[in-house]
Amino acid sequence: MGMTITEKILAAHAGLDQVVPGQLINARLDLVLANDVTAPVAIKEFKKLGRDNVFDRSRVALVPDHFAPNKDIQSAEQCKVMRDFARQHEVENYFEIGQMGIEHCLLPEQGLTLPGDCIIGADSHTCTYGAVGAFATGVGSTDLAAGMATGEAWFRVPESLKFFFYGDKWHHWVGGKDLILFVIGKIGVDGARYQSMEFDGEGIRSLSMDNRFTICNMAIEAGAKNGIIAPDEKTLEYIKARAKRDYKVYKSDTDAKYAEVFEIDVAEIEPQIAFPHLPENTRPVRESTHVKIDQVVIGSCTNGRLEDLQAAAQILRGRKVHKEIRLIVLPGTQQIYRQALAEGVIDALVEAGAAVSTPTCGPCLGGHMGILAKGEKALSTTNRNFVGRMGHPESEVYLCNPAVAAASAILGRIASPEEVA
Amino acid sequence: MIEKGRTWKFGKDVDTDVIIPARYLNTSEPEALAQHCMEDADPEFTRKVAQGDIIVAGKNFGCGSSREHAPIAIKAAGLSCVIASSFARIFYRNALNIGLPIFESAEAAEKIQQGDMVEIDESSGLITNLSRGETYQAVPFPPFMQELIKAGGLVPYVAGKAGKQASHV
Ligand code: SF4
Numbered sequence: 001m002g003m004t005i006t007e008k009i010l011a012a013h014a015g016l017d018q019v020v021p022g023q024l025i026n027a028r029l030d031l032v033l034a035n036d037v038t039a040p041v042a043i044k045e046f047k048k049l050g051r052d053n054v055f056d057r058s059r060v061a062l063v064p065d066h067f068a069p070n071k072d073i074q075s076a077e078q079c080k081v082m083r084d085f086a087r088q089h090e091v092e093n094y095f096e097i098g099q100m101g102i103e104h105c106l107l108p109e110q111g112l113t114l115p116g117d118c119i120i121g122a123d124s125h126t127c128t129y130g131a132v133g134a135f136a137t138g139v140g141s142t143d144l145a146a147g148m149a150t151g152e153a154w155f156r157v158p159e160s161l162k163f164f165f166y167g168d169k170w171h172h173w174v175g176g177k178d179l180i181l182f183v184i185g186k187i188g189v190d191g192a193r194y195q196s197m198e199f200d201g202e203g204i205r206s207l208s209m210d211n212r213f214t215i216c217n218m219a220i221e222a223g224a225k226n227g228i229i230a231p232d233e234k235t236l237e238y239i240k241a242r243a244k245r246d247y248k249v250y251k252s253d254t255d256a257k258y259a260e261v262f263e264i265d266v267a268e269i270e271p272q273i274a275f276p277h278l279p280e281n282t283r284p285v286r287e288s289t290h291v292k293i294d295q296v297v298i299g300s301c302t303n304g305r306l307e308d309l310q311a312a313a314q315i316l317r318g319r320k321v322h323k324e325i326r327l328i329v330l331p332g333t334q335q336i337y338r339q340a341l342a343e344g345v346i347d348a349l350v351e352a353g354a355a356v357s358t359p360t361c362g363p364c365l366g367g368h369m370g371i372l373a374k375g376e377k378a379l380s381t382t383n384r385n386f387v388g389r390m391g392h393p394e395s396e397v398y399l400c401n402p403a404v405a406a407a408s409a410i411l412g413r414i415a416s417p418e419e420v421a
Numbered sequence: 422m423i424e425k426g427r428t429w430k431f432g433k434d435v436d437t438d439v440i441i442p443a444r445y446l447n448t449s450e451p452e453a454l455a456q457h458c459m460e461d462a463d464p465e466f467t468r469k470v471a472q473g474d475i476i477v478a479g480k481n482f483g484c485g486s487s488r489e490h491a492p493i494a495i496k497a498a499g500l501s502c503v504i505a506s507s508f509a510r511i512f513y514r515n516a517l518n519i520g521l522p523i524f525e526s527a528e529a530a531e532k533i534q535q536g537d538m539v540e541i542d543e544s545s546g547l548i549t550n551l552s553r554g555e556t557y558q559a560v561p562f563p564p565f566m567q568e569l570i571k572a573g574g575l576v577p578y579v580a581g582k583a584g585k586q587a588s589h590v
Contacts, residue, residue, distance in 0.1 A: 037446045037449075037488065037490075038487065038488065038489070040449050041449045041489055041490070041493075044449075045576050048576050048580065049576060049579055049580050050580055066446070067446075067447050071447065072447060074447040074448050075447040078447060078448070078449070121487075122487055122489075123486075123487055124485065124486050124487040124511060126487075138487040138511050139487060139511065139514060139515075140487055140488075140489035140492075140511060140514060140515035140518055140519075141489040141515075142489060142515065142518040142519055142574070142575045142576060143514060143515075143518060143575065145575075145576065146575055146576070146579045149579065150579060189434055189481060189484055190434070190480060190481040190484065190507070190509070193481065193507065193509065193510060194510050223481065223484060223509055223510065225510055278434060365443035365446075365486075366442070366443050366444045367443060367444070367446075367447075371444075384436075384438070384485060384486075386436045386438040386439065386485060387436075387438065387439055387461050387462075388438055388439070388442050388444070388461040389438050389443065391444070393442075393460075393461040
């Protein structure tokens with residue numbers, strides 16, 4: 001019987017020829033990840049396990065990104081717990097401020113997430129790495145502690161859903177963000193609960209890696225266990241420049257079984273806005289232009305990559321941010337930051353009136369660097385618009401792609417890029 | 422084990438930012454997290470709950486972030502368990518890994534009203550609504566979870582396996 005790409009990767013890591021949805025397996029892990037919020041809890045649990053060392057110093061990644069650079073004394077203590085642990089256990093992939101980035105932008109860029117890998121991270125957006133053809137899923141800190149100790153984790157093999165994007169009549173200014181928001185709007189925030197979301201079709205193949213990361217990043221926003229895109233030439237070009245160890249390319253069999261197959265014509269998809277307070281509350285931008293906003297955020301593990309900043313700069317170059325708008329831009333990693341500097345992207349953004357920050361999660365989770373007051377509204381390229389996500393419980397977050405964010409920053413309300421282009 | 426307590430009802434898709442807002446994640450101390458449990462849904466919540474009380478909610482409880490701080494906050498706030506129509510995947514895993522019992526039953530989630538006294542038999546998954554004289558059957562834990570629970574959670578489970586060869590579950 002045929003298997004999906006997710007089933008094949010899980011089977012290979014469990015040492016089995018075949019797995020079926022629902023089966024419980026114990027799988028070998030290629031990488032385990034934690035950040036400054038989840039690592040301290042994991043480290044506390046790790047210490048209870050009575051192991052002297054992590055299972056493999058080169059396969060543990062620890063990234064201070066959520067409240068780093070340290071927001072306050074408490075976050076400084078949290079980061080310190082992780083830093084001390086990294087030094088004590090000689091964890092090779094610990095990234096200090098100045099080299100770090102938002103974990104899900106950073107690890108693929110560093111070649112740590114490769115096709116065919118089985119990865120767990122104590123962060124729900126670990127599913128981002130599906131964009132390189134890996135099985136990657138978010139877990140809690142206790143799972144992470146066990147993973148760091150043993151290099152293994154248990155999984156229930158998920159059923160798979162297939163999202164097949166066809167056609168080539170793209171709306172202008174539509175990117176990966178709009179594809180995934182469109183899908184979440186269609187199936188809901190639990191539409192793929194416990195399942196694997198596999199993205200395929202010429203629509204996906206035509207997208208850049210940056211756009212593919214954005215799509216897999218938000219699989220969790222539909223409740224999925226993982227999102228995945230089978231590697232093609234674009235993936236391999238991206239990987240070959242970065243990989244320092246072997247990897248294996250898997251593809252779904254033509255007779256693989258899916259719980260459901262969705263076929264979507266890319267022409268159906270306009271730039272999307274997700275209204276408060278769930279990512280499933282989507283509407284086309286053109287029906288959202290009445291919403292006045294106070295702050296615009298461009299960044300995060302969803303849309304803080306080079307192409308995202310380029311798209312924003314393309315719209316903002318030579319224009320000014322509306323005088324009642326605070327525009328905050330957070331490049332995803334130091335490398336992205338430097339490339340954006342070299343290309344004049346940062347200059348264009350700063351000249352337009354953006355506040356550009358060092359890489360951090362910052363406002364994405366209401367941590368620091370742009371918290372909302374009561375009643376304020378933000379338009380953001382991040383992935384969650386839950387109640388209180390960016391600050392006061394009575395503030396509101398709207399989600400969109402970077403081009404829409406930039407156009408809206410100019411007009412002071414939700415706006416289509418076409419209105420300013 | 423039998424859980425017994427008064428119920429507090431919430432809606433569907435209760436996310437981890439409601440359970441414990443991210444702005445409080447600069448600590449992982451259970452007592453500190455407990456003070457802000459469910460704060461954005463009901464600012465008075467932690468002052469009103471008594472030891473052993475039970476949260477009842479609709480579908481997809483615990484969606485959103487992977488933060489283990491969410492079940493930790495619920496447990497540290499004194500709640501004995503959560504009953505929901507369904508749970509988000511990571512929350513489900515985390516809750517059992519840290520020893521917060523959770524029960525899936527759409528019928529219970531719908532019929533239990535705020536303030537009902539409810540009793541749950543953990544091993545059979547039978548939920549008894551003492552206020553209304555009704556019973557509902559929750560999905561029993563899958564076998565691997567029963568093993569984890571028997572061991573007292575993932576950490577003692579793994580610690581118990583230390584030294585032994587890893588086995589395929
Ligand atoms: S950018 Fe936001 S969603 Fe991404 S890892 Fe950071 S806090 Fe989480």
